[in-house]
Amino acid sequence: MKPILKMMIVDDSNIIRSKIKRAQASTRFDVVAVAANGAEAVNLFTQYQPDVVTMDLTMPQMDGINCIEKLVEINPEVSILVVSALSDEATGIEALEKGASGFLLKPFGEENLREALEELTDHLHV
Amino acid sequence: MKLDYGKYRGIIVSIALFLLLDASVLLMNFYISFQIAHDAVSINLAGRQRMLSQRTMKSLLELQRSEAGLDEQQTALEELSASAELFHTTLLAFDAGGEAPSTDGAIATLEAVSSAAALDAVAEGKVLWFPLYDKMKSLQLESSINSPIFQEKLADAIQYGHEHNLTLLMLMNQLTTDLEAVASAQATRLRIIQTVGIALALINFFIIMFHFLRQLRESDEKIETARQETQEILDTVNEGLFLIDTQQKIGVQHSKELEHILGRENIAGKAFAELMADLISEKDLSTTKSFIKLLFDPRKKQKLIGDLNPLRKVELHIPQENGGYENKHLSFTFTRVMKGKQIIHILVTVTDISEQVRLAVELEQAQARGQEQLQLLSSIVQTDPGMLTMFLNSSHKTFNEINEILKVQNKSTHQYVSKINQIYALIHKYKGEAAALELEQFVELAHEFEDKIAELKANPNLSGNDFLKLTIKLDQLMEQTEIIQQLAEKVSGLNITEYSAEPSATHSYWDGQHFHSLAQQVAERQGKQVEVICAGFNDHALSPNLKETLNTVAIQLIRNAVSHGVETPAQRKQEMKAAQAEIHISLVKRANGNFQLTIEDDGMGINLNKIRTTAVEQGVINAEEATDLNNTKTAALIFHPELSTKTEADADAGRGIGLYAIRDMIRNMGGKISVSSRRGIGSIFTVTLPEYEKSLKASA
Numbered sequence: 001m002k003p004i005l006k007m008m009i010v011d012d013s014n015i016i017r018s019k020i021k022r023a024q025a026s027t028r029f030d031v032v033a034v035a036a037n038g039a040e041a042v043n044l045f046t047q048y049q050p051d052v053v054t055m056d057l058t059m060p061q062m063d064g065i066n067c068i069e070k071l072v073e074i075n076p077e078v079s080i081l082v083v084s085a086l087s088d089e090a091t092g093i094e095a096l097e098k099g100a101s102g103f104l105l106k107p108f109g110e111e112n113l114r115e116a117l118e119e120l121t122d123h124l125h126v
Numbered sequence: 127m128k129l130d131y132g133k134y135r136g137i138i139v140s141i142a143l144f145l146l147l148d149a150s151v152l153l154m155n156f157y158i159s160f161q162i163a164h165d166a167v168s169i170n171l172a173g174r175q176r177m178l179s180q181r182t183m184k185s186l187l188e189l190q191r192s193e194a195g196l197d198e199q200q201t202a203l204e205e206l207s208a209s210a211e212l213f214h215t216t217l218l219a220f221d222a223g224g225e226a227p228s229t230d231g232a233i234a235t236l237e238a239v240s241s242a243a244a245l246d247a248v249a250e251g252k253v254l255w256f257p258l259y260d261k262m263k264s265l266q267l268e269s270s271i272n273s274p275i276f277q278e279k280l281a282d283a284i285q286y287g288h289e290h291n292l293t294l295l296m297l298m299n300q301l302t303t304d305l306e307a308v309a310s311a312q313a314t315r316l317r318i319i320q321t322v323g324i325a326l327a328l329i330n331f332f333i334i335m336f337h338f339l340r341q342l343r344e345s346d347e348k349i350e351t352a353r354q355e356t357q358e359i360l361d362t363v364n365e366g367l368f369l370i371d372t373q374q375k376i377g378v379q380h381s382k383e384l385e386h387i388l389g390r391e392n393i394a395g396k397a398f399a400e401l402m403a404d405l406i407s408e409k410d411l412s413t414t415k416s417f418i419k420l421l422f423d424p425r426k427k428q429k430l431i432g433d434l435n436p437l438r439k440v441e442l443h444i445p446q447e448n449g450g451y452e453n454k455h456l457s458f459t460f461t462r463v464m465k466g467k468q469i470i471h472i473l474v475t476v477t478d479i480s481e482q483v484r485l486a487v488e489l490e491q492a493q494a495r496g497q498e499q500l501q502l503l504s505s506i507v508q509t510d511p512g513m514l515t516m517f518l519n520s521s522h523k524t525f526n527e528i529n530e531i532l533k534v535q536n537k538s539t540h541q542y543v544s545k546i547n548q549i550y551a552l553i554h555k556y557k558g559e560a561a562a563l564e565l566e567q568f569v570e571l572a573h574e575f576e577d578k579i580a581e582l583k584a585n586p587n588l589s590g591n592d593f594l595k596l597t598i599k600l601d602q603l604m605e606q607t608e609i610i611q612q613l614a615e616k617v618s619g620l621n622i623t624e625y626s627a628e629p630s631a632t633h634s635y636w637d638g639q640h641f642h643s644l645a646q647q648v649a650e651r652q653g654k655q656v657e658v659i660c661a662g663f664n665d666h667a668l669s670p671n672l673k674e675t676l677n678t679v680a681i682q683l684i685r686n687a688v689s690h691g692v693e694t695p696a697q698r699k700q701e702m703k704a705a706q707a708e709i710h711i712s713l714v715k716r717a718n719g720n721f722q723l724t725i726e727d728d729g730m731g732i733n734l735n736k737i738r739t740t741a742v743e744q745g746v747i748n749a750e751e752a753t754d755l756n757n758t759k760t761a762a763l764i765f766h767p768e769l770s771t772k773t774e775a776d777a778d779a780g781r782g783i784g785l786y787a788i789r790d791m792i793r794n795m796g797g798k799i800s801v802s803s804r805r806g807i808g809s810i811f812t813v814t815l816p817e818y819e820k821s822l823k824a825s826a
Binding site: 081086089090092093094096097101102103104105116119120 | 409412413416417419420425426427429430431433434435436
């Protein structure tokens, strides 16, 4: 039995946030927090301590890469999936170097996202 | 770590057996050596029994000797006692097992003799010895050696000794011999055991050797087969395959194709960065190195980082042996190689996807062509059917004429130049017509054709083969025209081949609207504003030929007016003119039956000075001629085949040959063209064409 995992969505686009949230309805990922920028994400992360985070890279106030760095500082075990349109591979790679574990290219289908999250967290129930 | 014994079981058993065998032989050796040592003691003691039996007898006789002193007799008695006791103890030990003093004074433990001969000897020895022993014992009990009783007992003992001494000696001898025989048998057994043991050990050793060598050979063969198979795979696969270690160094093996794909040699053992240096940008290289590093990080999900691979699709310029470069599209995929849970290598697969990319581009182009055809279709739908029919007819005619010109064999450069100019004139006319109908695709193609002609013009050493390029372009044009004709036939039910030569058939649909749209298009491209006002086009019944010519001429002159005459709105404002220029086109029939086409614009007029300068610059006339040239003759230069006052050729003008072609065409039909212009006020082109019958004759 796979455990229920707490999830946080970080994206400045309302549409993407809703899309991710909708894709997670009736899955084992329980969306406990939704943040529209990096600063908000850090606050909510401390408060809700999610296991999984989906992270946009380009956001106001604090961008995704800085946010990943902060979240990993708070909890090195967190599984972060970068969800971003790829303008340049180096940025995506930097996000992973800072501590994200996977990258999902925008635009994505709901099924893509669910599969990516399963893959991202498959080590958590072994 | 759990060891896999399976492969080595045979050899382990063999070695264990070898050790066991060796240990057994050693143990047996110990045991028998000990036994032999023991036997030696027994033999020694048995030998001593022989000696003791004689010494006892000797001591008895010593006691009897009358001349011996009392001391000597006393010593003899003690010796007798010691010898008898020693003999007695040893005999009992031989008989039932037990201890006896050994020759070196220590106590030896003897086992009871067991062989038949020894048993006999001991048993018989006991029978003979015990009475003697008793007699000697009773001698010792006597207090005085000289007493008659002592002497009597001594005489009795000697008497008994004499009788059995030899037999006793013989029996002890028999015991010794027998013990020696037993010992010898024991030694022989030891030798046999040793020999057999060593032989077995040797056999075992050879078995091990054989086994070991066979296994070694088998595994060598397996390794060699595996190596060969790997090599065959690496030599055959179409992809570049190699491994990268954690230091990002390439492994010792790689597929043969890799060298070919990357155009590099001696790849094995190189750093990946070194391999890719000069092939990809430094930024890409650094990103790729970071990407590979991520792949070695087990916390990153391989399936979720594929999109970050910077070399997923990359265009490389591979240096060639001839010093040139070959462009290739390659795809690199990176896959983790796991050993248990450890990532030990990254397998890199390099695929040449140039062909796929080429196909994708072709597909894109095909789609674009489809799109173009769709546009074409929509332009057909929007185009006046009569105009379209006229355009298509004119196109066929133009292409045939170009074809005829191309077919003519030429010899001199002059002829080639003339040929080029003729073709140029025709295609330029065609381009103008296509533009008038907004058939952009044809305008494009015609423009490309003109580019090809320009290339030929620039070539001072023209040959017949150079015209082949034009033939190819012409084919393309004809093909496209064919397509549009078919489309047009399908869409609008036009039947070009049945096009009627009756003047009335074309009468109804020639309102000059297309002149306006052409002018609009050209003006728009040049940032100008213009209105075309038409008059008289519907007033006359015209033969198709005449109509076509008039159309072509009007189009070219309108283009010319917009490009060269009309100013930009800003310029017009400075000149105190309305922002929108006007071009008046009128067609009238003169009393003599000739048709007169007038195209009048309110633009800047012809800049005679500029024409002079340009004509000199372009080598049409020399500087001297220029100064002598009057205004009328200068204005006439605008009809010269090689003059253009626009610096860059575009779809609208700049090829100069347009007016030249128009003049030729008009002359061919027996007509004439004139221009009058006033600087800052505008220009008027007047074209006169003979009536229908004459024009037919002229074009025939």
